[in-house]
Amino acid sequence: MATTKTAPGHDVHAAHAGHHEEPGFFKKYVFSTDHKVIGIQYAVTGLLFLLFGFSLMMLMRWQLAYPGQAVGWLGKLLGDNRMPGGVMLPEFYNELGAMHGTIMVFLGVVPLAVGGFGNFVLPLQIGAPDMAFPKINMMSYQCYFLGGVTMLGSFFIPAGGAAQSGWTSYPPLANIAGSGQTWWLIGMIFLITSSLLGSINFIVTTIQLRAPGLTFMRFPIFVWAQFVTSFLLLLAFPPLEAAGVLQLMDRVGGSSFFMPSGLVVSGQVAANAGGGNPLLWQHLFWFLAHPEVYVLILPGMGIVAEVIANNTRKPLWGYRSMVYALGFLGFMSFIVWAHHMFMTGMGTVMSTFFQTTTMIISIPSVVILTALILSLWGGSIRFTTPMLFALGFLPMFGIGGLTGLPLGLSVTDIPLHDTYYVIGHFHYVVAPGTLFALMAGIYYWYPKATGRMMNDFLGKLHFWGSFVFMNVLFMPMFFLGLAGVSRRLYDGGASYQFAQPALHYNVISSWGAWMLAVAQIPFIINFFMSLKTGRKVGPNPWDATTLEWAAPSPPPHGNFEHPPEAYRGPYEYSVPGHGSDFQPQFERA
């Protein structure tokens, strides 16, 4: 029997061109309904937002390391209402803080992980010709784009600039803040719509457009991760939308949903009717934002699982346990949200419940991480660039996860709450955790998207630079936090006597951030250079087993030359008695 493994790309293009006429530039790249183009749109926009959000942080790190010191050229660049004479105003610092968080989470990481990788890889991995609803898919990207434009535009509002109340937008502060907060809410409604449309599309595509023979237990872990993630997005975002509507009503309509009675603002009693409850916002916000943490991490775990299986040349250890752990994690993530609120005075009974569920949810995370580590055992590891990032993910996510335990217990949370320790903890999860996984994904699927490999030397330079400086950046934050330095200080703690012995950590951390930026230069060069000069590859350059490698690189419109079929599980590497060390899902025995 002939196999469907080899798929010479040129014939497909020729056959394809015969059927349709080439669409114009706008139809092909801007208003495309092709899941691969939309995936790349999402990924590139997401990467640009990551760079932008990182730049905001680099500005903040100057103020934290060298509070009040002037930088003349930045002052000229950013204007007198932000940095007069090069010294950062506190209001501008607050803008940077709020928008760094918002941009990184909602406009950077999630669009790259879910919108980018989900759109590009998921339909290919399940052998589908496209997403189930291609036009809705396009709308999803456009809503995201509009949300991004709204958020960016809010920086240029003459009165007050962008939102200043943190990415969590806690009322009553957010209720009485300047008009940037209204723009933030409108932007969020666009982003929520975008993720709603996207998540419906992912779930329907996964259930309906699977290739023949691809049962759920033959899904690659990445598909499972995206599937669970989509349910989280589908069900957790609407409560934030509700909260956003209520806050908009408070700000625009003058209601008092989040305004308590007798609130005093700048020495004046607020003009609202009162009777509202600021904690209500926190409940609604964290009902989204805790599942959101798993939206950030699950696609990353999925990518790492793919890369590890491929580069150890052996099946994943405990595939079924990982699948069940993913499902359980998704379910549990809906009932842990109030561990962000131990210090709000919501009561010890509530705290006890939520600390218990929080301890329970750490179990599936540990199951997944353990399975990934055990998968390395006895493998003949290929230290390719994606594998380095995947290996870097394991200990970094491990540090992030373990440092979260003291925060999840309501007693040890008391001294650590709102200190730099918290910042260190979740940045270890998201930055060297998720972002490393996403980088692994970029190096791994770049040849599928472009037909060319990325440069290996530049890739390794990128990895080692990032690995070292990520730790220089984030490790000192644990020490600062344990010394008691609050995360919300404009001067990084310089005005506090007790913080003096720890202040030098701010300088180390800041230099780590700036050097981390330098370490990204090889990646940026590599990303663009490899489009032109990268080594050309066939459909399956990594000798991988999952269905996306059956399609030509890059896959044409409609993806596959012949509709693929799955004959076996996703990770049949080094099967005893088989000729080569991998047996693809799409290859008949």
Next chain:
Amino acid sequence: MEIPYTVETREDTGLNNGKIGIWLFLASEVMLFGALFASYILLRVGASEWPRGHTILNVPLATFNTVVLITSSVTMVMAWASLMRRKFGVFRVYQALTVLLGGVFLVVKYFEYSAKFHHGLLPHTSNFIAIYFTLTGLHMIHVIGGMAVNAYLWGPGAKLYKTNPEWFTNRVENAGLFWHFVDLVWIFLFPTLYLL
């Protein structure tokens, strides 16, 4: 390139894409209104005083509107059932009735709202009025959205019937599911705001 299962059902799931899609969408809508109802409860139990709905709001008008919406759900089902029996002319009539009844609901709502504005009852007066406007306003946006879809399926969207009647019937069914959901939200809103 054809996306499979847009019209026909997939053998092992027994469903087409649109049907799963609309149910997932409704699930997220349940979470949206669920969060708002939960907020209502939290605000009410935390408030020092909270008026009984009927002392401020117009119960007879809202009762009339409830009847209007339930009737429109019936005509929506009849529209779909006519299509199942391939009686396009009858579908046209029932579909038009559904849209018109939605319009009646909006007109009644307009009179209710303007009476409140007239009496100076605006969101800043009390959280009861504020949550009344928020919940009914959001519901009204859903009514308008459902009417837009139904009007489209009555007018330009009906062209699909000539080429692919089955696909068109599926679309009407999905629009109907959404319309019933909007109806159902009102059935919860009515006692919560007006009676309790």
